[in-house]
Amino acid sequence: MSRLLQVEHVSKIFGGLKAVEDVSMHVEEGELVALIGPNGAGKTTLFNALTGVSPATEGSVTFNGVSLDKKKPYQVAKMGIARTFQNIRLFHQLSVRENLQAAMTHRYKEDFVSSILRLPTFTKKEALVNGWTDEILAKLDLSDVGEMITANLPYGTQRRVEIARAVASDPKLIFLDEPAAGMNPEETADLTDLIRRLQSEFGLTVVLIEHDMSLVMNIAERIYVLEHGKLIAEGTPAEIQNNQAVITAYLGGGIHV
Numbered sequence: 582m583s584r585l586l587q588v589e590h591v592s593k594i595f596g597g598l599k600a601v602e603d604v605s606m607h608v609e610e611g612e613l614v615a616l617i618g619p620n621g622a623g624k625t626t627l628f629n630a631l632t633g634v635s636p637a638t639e640g641s642v643t644f645n646g647v648s649l650d651k652k653k654p655y656q657v658a659k660m661g662i663a664r665t666f667q668n669i670r671l672f673h674q675l676s677v678r679e680n681l682q683a684a685m686t687h688r689y690k691e692d693f694v695s696s697i698l699r700l701p702t703f704t705k706k707e708a709l710v711n712g713w714t715d716e717i718l719a720k721l722d723l724s725d726v727g728e729m730i731t732a733n734l735p736y737g738t739q740r741r742v743e744i745a746r747a748v749a750s751d752p753k754l755i756f757l758d759e760p761a762a763g764m765n766p767e768e769t770a771d772l773t774d775l776i777r778r779l780q781s782e783f784g785l786t787v788v789l790i791e792h793d794m795s796l797v798m799n800i801a802e803r804i805y806v807l808e809h810g811k812l813i814a815e816g817t818p819a820e821i822q823n824n825q826a827v828i829t830a831y832l833g834g835g836i837h838v
């Protein structure tokens with residue numbers, strides 16, 4: 582394994598509030614890591630700092646040996662990091678296929694003239710992009726809904742489309758922000774399987790924020806725990822479930838798996 586993500590002493594301050602304080606963590610290539618913590622602990626703020634959405638106030642982040650400091654979200658995406666959001670952020674009036682293709686634009690060079698004139702270079706590119714799209718739709722069990730308008734799909738399917746769109750950008754690392762939020766047990770079971778496949782079949786490194794502890798304990802290889810912006814624990818699921826600081830943070834009886 583080689584180190585894919587290195588986070589060193591990252592802090593994020595909003596006015597007087599230290600939402601994230603002196604966090605250092607790392608992710609190895611191919612790992613499936615979870616970031617957990619009570620509401621307001623700073624998890625999404627940390628994701629935002631790592632993906633250029635809202636840069637860190639202090640500290641440094643290195644991805645694949647390259648600094649992410651001052652990188653904009655589109656530059657971060659181009660370097661091989663994709664993410665999903667807590668609230669679904671799809672192009673709701675576009676089809677699933679179009680949503681996926683919107684995420685692929687940095688994988689090929691746009692050429693305005695050849696697209697207007699539909700030159701052979703353009704049609705070749707179009708076939709390539711359609712091929713990539715069909716492959717992802719099939720692998721994520723979305724072929725049946727590829728031509729449907731995203732807004733008309735059930736919630737659990739929209740979440741799956743969001744993950745498919747992240748995969749479409751051809752990342753090395755994927756950040757999932759509460760992927761199981763609002764899902765019913767059946768959808769959560771399907772999602773659990775899908776996240777495992779992102780790692781095993783797609784060869785992706787996965788970092789997820791999740792409140793569903795049975796999902797986290799089921800699939801994470803390593804877990805980081807944030808409380809009030811600070812890391813209070815790191816370890817395997819078994820270690821985290823028995824960590825006194827974590828049990829106290831999840832007040833009143835600890836983590837329920």
Ligand SMILES: Nc1ncnc2c1ncn2[C@@H]1O[C@H](COP(=O)(O)OP(=O)(O)OP(=O)(O)O)[C@@H](O)[C@H]1O
Nearest residue numbers: 595598600618619620621622623624625626627667
């Ligand atoms: N843009 C912002 N401006 C000011 N304060 C913010 C901003 N974003 C987040 N915060 C504050 O930072 C803290 C951490 O919020 P954050 O959303 O990162 O927590 P979280 O662990 O992701 O919570 P949850 O599990 O509820 O999603 C909270 O106190 C929140 O109110």
